[in-house]
Amino acid sequence: MRMFLRRGTIIAVVLGTIISVVNASLAAAIVDSTANVELNMRDGVATAVSWDNWCKSNLLSLGSAPNFTNNLRTIINYTGTYSEGAAYRQESWVSSSARGNTSTPITVPAGTTSLPLRINTVTFLCRPMVQPDLSSGCTNRSVTAGMIATSEPWVSSVANAEEAAPNPIGSSCQRPAKVFDYNQLLGVSIIYNTAGGAGSTTNFVGPKYDMVEREEDSRYWFGTPVPFTFTSPTALTAGSIGFRVSYKTIGGFHSLNLANQTQVCMTGPAGVNSSGSVLPWSSCNIATNDYWISVVVQSYGLEPTTTINTALVVKPGASVSLTPTVTKSGNMTTGFQKADNTPGTNWQLSKFIYPPSSTLMPPGVLSKNTAACATPDYASFTSCAVLANYDKADGYFAIAKAYAEAAADVVPSLPPGTRICYVTSVGKSSISSATAWKHAPMRCIVIAGSPAMAIVGGDAWAGGAIAGTAAPQQISGFLGSDTFSSGFGSFGEYGLLATGLIDKYASAGRMDTIAQPYLMFANPSSIPLRTAGSFTTTHTITNHQTALATRGLAGSTNLASFGSTSKDYYATSDVTLPAAALGTGKRILVYAPGRTVTISGNITTSPAVGSFANASLLTIVAGTIAINANVSQVDALLFATNTIATCREAGLNTAAVNANKALLMAGGACRTQRLLVNGAAVGGGVIVTRTAGGIDSTEAPAEQFRLRPEVFLAPYESATSGNLTTDSEVELPPRN
Amino acid sequence: MFSVAERPRPWYRRKKYIISLVVILLVAGAAGAAWYLLRPQPTTPAPITVITARAVCSDELMARANSPINDNSGSALSLIVDDIKKLPNHNDDPNCVYVLARFALMTGDGAAARTQLERLKYFDVRNYNRALQPVVMSLEDIENAVVVLEKRAQSMKKVMIDYNEIDKAGQP
Numbered sequence: 090m091r092m093f094l095r096r097g098t099i100i101a102v103v104l105g106t107i108i109s110v111v112n113a114s115l116a117a118a119i120v121d122s123t124a125n126v127e128l129n130m131r132d133g134v135a136t137a138v139s140w141d142n143w144c145k146s147n148l149l150s151l152g153s154a155p156n157f158t159n160n161l162r163t164i165i166n167y168t169g170t171y172s173e174g175a176a177y178r179q180e181s182w183v184s185s186s187a188r189g190n191t192s193t194p195i196t197v198p199a200g201t202t203s204l205p206l207r208i209n210t211v212t213f214l215c216r217p218m219v220q221p222d223l224s225s226g227c228t229n230r231s232v233t234a235g236m237i238a239t240s241e242p243w244v245s246s247v248a249n250a251e252e253a254a255p256n257p258i259g260s261s262c263q264r265p266a267k268v269f270d271y272n273q274l275l276g277v278s279i280i281y282n283t284a285g286g287a288g289s290t291t292n293f294v295g296p297k298y299d300m301v302e303r304e305e306d307s308r309y310w311f312g313t314p315v316p317f318t319f320t321s322p323t324a325l326t327a328g329s330i331g332f333r334v335s336y337k338t339i340g341g342f343h344s345l346n347l348a349n350q351t352q353v354c355m356t357g358p359a360g361v362n363s364s365g366s367v368l369p370w371s372s373c374n375i376a377t378n379d380y381w382i383s384v385v386v387q388s389y390g391l392e393p394t395t396t397i398n399t400a401l402v403v404k405p406g407a408s409v410s411l412t413p414t415v416t417k418s419g420n421m422t423t424g425f426q427k428a429d430n431t432p433g434t435n436w437q438l439s440k441f442i443y444p445p446s447s448t449l450m451p452p453g454v455l456s457k458n459t460a461a462c463a464t465p466d467y468a469s470f471t472s473c474a475v476l477a478n479y480d481k482a483d484g485y486f487a488i489a490k491a492y493a494e495a496a497a498d499v500v501p502s503l504p505p506g507t508r509i510c511y512v513t514s515v516g517k518s519s520i521s522s523a524t525a526w527k528h529a530p531m532r533c534i535v536i537a538g539s540p541a542m543a544i545v546g547g548d549a550w551a552g553g554a555i556a557g558t559a560a561p562q563q564i565s566g567f568l569g570s571d572t573f574s575s576g577f578g579s580f581g582e583y584g585l586l587a588t589g590l591i592d593k594y595a596s597a598g599r600m601d602t603i604a605q606p607y608l609m610f611a612n613p614s615s616i617p618l619r620t621a622g623s624f625t626t627t628h629t630i631t632n633h634q635t636a637l638a639t640r641g642l643a644g645s646t647n648l649a650s651f652g653s654t655s656k657d658y659y660a661t662s663d664v665t666l667p668a669a670a671l672g673t674g675k676r677i678l679v680y681a682p683g684r685t686v687t688i689s690g691n692i693t694t695s696p697a698v699g700s701f702a703n704a705s706l707l708t709i710v711a712g713t714i715a716i717n718a719n720v721s722q723v724d725a726l727l728f729a730t731n732t733i734a735t736c737r738e739a740g741l742n743t744a745a746v747n748a749n750k751a752l753l754m755a756g757g758a759c760r761t762q763r764l765l766v767n768g769a770a771v772g773g774g775v776i777v778t779r780t781a782g783g784i785d786s787t788e789a790p791a792e793q794f795r796l797r798p799e800v801f802l803a804p805y806e807s808a809t810s811g812n813l814t815t816d817s818e819v820e821l822p823p824r825n
Numbered sequence: 826m827f828s829v830a831e832r833p834r835p836w837y838r839r840k841k842y843i844i845s846l847v848v849i850l851l852v853a854g855a856a857g858a859a860w861y862l863l864r865p866q867p868t869t870p871a872p873i874t875v876i877t878a879r880a881v882c883s884d885e886l887m888a889r890a891n892s893p894i895n896d897n898s899g900s901a902l903s904l905i906v907d908d909i910k911k912l913p914n915h916n917d918d919p920n921c922v923y924v925l926a927r928f929a930l931m932t933g934d935g936a937a938a939r940t941q942l943e944r945l946k947y948f949d950v951r952n953y954n955r956a957l958q959p960v961v962m963s964l965e966d967i968e969n970a971v972v973v974l975e976k977r978a979q980s981m982k983k984v985m986i987d988y989n990e991i992d993k994a995g996q997p
Binding site for chain 2: 127132135138166182190246248249259260266283327329331340343359362364378379382384387420422488490
């Protein structure tokens with residue numbers, strides 16, 4: 090420090106209470122350059138510009154063209170509440186330990202907990218106190234304020250500190266009386282802290298002393314900085330810290346020689362001074378001053394994310410659009426390092442494949458030393474590869490910017506339930522990170538079947554209840570599987586009528602009914618778009634269990650001859666109907682109220698009939714009708730007060746089906762065989778669980794319910810036979 | 826009982842009461858009028874508008890600015906600031922404004938720093954020039970620094986010493 094380079098001035102401090110300047114020879118000619126002032130003043134040269142400008146303003150405003158004959162020295166000396174005249178400016182402040190200039194916030198690496206600081210002091214001499222002395226040592230007392238104001242050197246530009254030597258010591262005209270300010274620093278307390286954690290401390294232990302003394306070759310009298318350290322129990326964050334310093338200051342005037350010196354308590358009380366003797370600290374008041382610093386924490390702040398822009402439930406062959414993104418949230422734009430510590434930034438998108446049986450819980454953000462595919466946290470995947478690499482060789486990231494890339498993938502031909510997961514990773518995301526990689530939360534898609542069901546040859550109704558049953562009125566609708574871009578799905582050839590939601594289910598034989606709900610008649614409250622339905626929940630459909638009771642109850646209880654002849658059967662327990670080829674002309678009723686009728690084989694009729702009267706007609710009335718997985722065709726009218734299930738093995742209700750999902754997956758019983766039902770079906774619930782064809786986008790629906798003409802025309806031909814009758818008929822408009 | 830001639834005059838017939846009443850009304854009216862005229866006027870806050878960023882400060886200018894910013898040299902940065910201020914529409918480029926903000930901080934000009942900070946907040950995009958490195962202060966960083974300047978200005982104390990008295994002590 091410059092203070093230690095000076096020769097000839099010895100300041101003796103005895104027990105911190107006595108000041109005696111015993112040698113006042115001139116200091117070596119070390120002049121404060123603009124660069125040095127820039128480095129050590131609070132705001133660099135700008136501070137001096139501000140102060141000298143202040144002095145000039147005071148000089149000109151406090152008197153009208155005075156000169157030293159009258160009151161100009163008084164004006165220069167003026168000290169009031171809002172003004173300090175035009176002689177000196179003294180200030181102390183806190184800065185980083187590296188330099189006194191604290192105008193720029195103190196920047197620290199992330200993770201820093203200790204902040205080396207220092208208390209700086211300076212006395213600045215305004216233009217009237219430095220050479221050239223226009224008054225020539227008061228021999229020219231006609232010098233006016235205006236003359237001084239228009240003479241140099243005023244510090245008026247930050248480009249020039251306007252270094253100048255003080256005028257000789259004196260107590261009149263342009264001669265500075267001050268020779269030193271001696272500070273006793275008693276304590277430092279933290280009064281404001283948004284940068285450090287609770288419990289932050291300083292290591293300052295007072296009293297400490299700081300001498301600011303006259304320099305014969307400079308108007309900038311810097312004191313010796315007093316160091317201390319601010320320590321936070323946690324890593325510093327961006328914020329500010331306020332310190333309150335308690336201190337006393339003794340000013341020395343008139344002479345470097347103690348015998349001719351006046352010492353004054355600059356911190357009060359007023360009037361306490363000594364002439365020719367040392368003024369004890371105890372005679373001075375304690376003053377306080379508050380100092381403020383702001384802290385900037387260097388941070389890379391790279392946050393990787395992965396966005397899947399396309400469907401999350403997909404079929405093999407589907408396209409996947411991804412956006413791997415790295416968002417820059419920190420304030421460092423450069424300085425990044427790759428995992429191998431070379432300049433630049435690693436950034437990549439990895440692809441994982443997990444088998445259907447995996448119980449993967451996609452993890453969140455991971456900071457690891459390994460690339461994604463080598464990170465154990467992603468265990469149980471069957472394969473992993475880098476899908477795309479976006480390494481940034483320049484390692485430059487503009488702040489507050491999201492760097493997004495476009496990535497694409499194609500879903501491989503893998504079984505339903507297979508998950509394909511993507512992870513965006515960025516290298517060294519934090520300046521303090523001990524790990525080389527930061528991995529974004531895993532984002533996954535799942536391969537799934539989208540089985541379809543079709544209702545052809547007639548309308549379909551959902552909702553309401555079976556007349557006369559105790560079952561509650563249902564608000565039901567039609568819900569199909571997501572088909573996305575595969576271009577096929579569930580549909581009704583003609584109309585759909587529902588008290589509830591119709592979703593992902595086409596009507597009128599069209600696939601574009603999302604925008605134009607052709608022949609959809611649903612309650613407006615359930616789907617506003619598919620208007621025209623205004624059905625009440627009390628709607629019922631004919632109870633054929635009641636309608637056919639007379640015939641059924643009179644039927645044979647021996648089903649051994651089932652399929653061989655026209656006959657009515659009455660089942661008093663659960664029954665299984667085997668495969669049967671009914672041929673033509675048969676009328677068969679299986680009446681099993683409250684019982685489960687299981688169909689274990691194909692039951693077919695012959696379509697080659699001469700007239701509708703010759704068409705065979707099988708009617709099954711039961712509590713539940715369950716069709717085994719191996720059955721591919723059932724030509725019958727199905728009426729079940731409880732449930733019709735198209736794949737018995739999967740279960741007869743939603744809970745059971747969910748528990749048996751494996752049967753719907755690849756290799757499962759319900760996935761291998763399609764089902765065609767030629768005939769009307771009425772059920773308290775319909776569980777259609779076959780998934781055949783659900784993976785391949787061009788295959789036919791897994792289940793078809795086809796209302797062939799003979800189903801509703803045959804009863805006309807044999808109206809006296811007591812078979813099912815048409816419940817109602819409505820003429821439909823032609824399809825578009 | 827009073828006779829008619831003895832009955833006291835009603836208060837409202839007494840001249841001095843009437844005059845007093847008139848004076849009171851006039852004073853009250855004047856006071857009310859004064860209050861109305863001198864009452865604090867509601868101020869309409871300046872509307873917050875989005876500033877459409879445009880490129881004004883060149884790459885070369887920003888490259889020149891980066892060094893003194895990192896060196897904390899207001900004197901060196903002042904030369905670049907002079908050049909920036911000569912550019913038309915320099916307030917529409919967040920890069921220009923950022924340099925002005927840093928210069929204001931560097932020179933301890935809290936008011937100017939606050940002005941530039943407020944301007945920075947309302948740019949539709951703040952794509953800082955890549956010449957600015959390795960650190961670009963975030964809005965939060967600048968806000969903290971501005972607040973410190975404002976707190977410092979509030980807490981600054983001046984030495985209250987009567988130098989004329991001291992002069993007297995030094996004069997023979």
